[in-house]
């Protein structure tokens with residue numbers, strides 16, 4: 001996966017071949033249109049207020065692709081929150097020169113406002129927010145396969161790792177005992193599973209949170225992606241894991257198909273990520289689905305979206321609808337050195353379901369998913385927002 005996506009010359013992302021959007025390989029919330037960035041700008045402005053409107057509020061974006069999200073955020077901040085715009089500086093963590101070039105073209109009008117770093121390591125300690133949309137699912141994972149609940153000496157020996165080999169003139173998976181010490185340590189936490197059960201472990205995401213924790217002095221990390229709590233991720237029925245390969249909006253079963261021309265991704269194990277964050281004093285400020293997260297933001301907008309044009313309303317419906325992006329995506333908010341209550345929000349009221357000792361359910365159960373089926377989702381959203389406002393109990397992520 002590392003080579004297929006990030007080989008300096010042939011990798012799907014590093015070569016600049018990755019294409020996102022209608023005419024590309026897959027959609028993301030960013031590719032739906034500027035609304036996603038505009039809504040997140042409102043969230044960032046509120047974080048800035050919660051951090052006492054500091055002069056040097058840093059937004060770090062990682063996985064910025066062609067810079068569209070940064071453009072949407074900066075444009076919206078400049079128009080809607082000029083003081084916030086003046087106080088912010090935007091840093092993009094981008095390891096690939098070809099993507100840095102494209103981002104600087106997209107963001108030409110914001111020259112001076114943006115700086116680039118090629119890794120989290122190269123980033124100065126900052127106060128502000130780290131943001132990522134679909135970064136974690138694009139990190140290379142270890143594929144593992146159960147040998148069954150046999151009477152082996154250690155839990156570690158119940159799993160093999162799947163490596164890529166070469167057989168009959170083509171790539172093929174080869175199973176071998178796990179030798180990587182970090183992977184061996186991780187699998188001791190996994191439940192016993194029948195022989196042949198396949199799954200993934202994303203150690204890169206855990207390293208990422210280790211690094212980020214050393215750079216975030218005060219503020220937030222907001223990660224949006226598709227994933228599951230650990231219990232759901234490693235559930236009995238998920239016998240083939242979550243690895244997905246796609247190109248031109250089509251799914252492939254094999255990652256050896258169209259290598260370097262197709263996307264490969266895996267769902268995020270949110271529980272492991274949240275636990276690792278908490279070990280670094282990054283506390284879980286909230287965890288919910290995109291539907292609840294965005295309706296929370298909308299409810300606080302000074303100029304709500306009832307009067308938006310048809311295109312914006314369609315984009316909103318795509319972002320919110322439970323059967324499109326609303327429930328498939330989750331939002332994990334981490335906070336450091338910010339009073340716990342300030343990271344509370346009604347959209348996040350079931351916060352920290354990920355790292356409590358209770359059985360992990362992961363997400364709010366009050367998702368109006370079933371109500372939305374066959375109904376005009378947008379009307380319902382506006383109605384929901386109106387009702388919650390009227391009751392005065394719908395507050396944004398960072399409001400007391």
Ligand SMILES: C[S@@+](CC[C@H](N)C(=O)[O-])C[C@H]1O[C@@H](n2cnc3c(N)ncnc32)[C@H](O)[C@@H]1O
Nearest residue numbers: 013028030062063065093094095133134135138
């Ligand atoms: C699925 S795309 C998402 C792009 C964009 N955030 C969006 O939502 O449309 C994943 C992006 O993460 C980038 N990426 C992967 N690993 C990265 C890393 N370590 N640092 C920065 N970007 C990375 C890839 O190059 C790619 O642009």
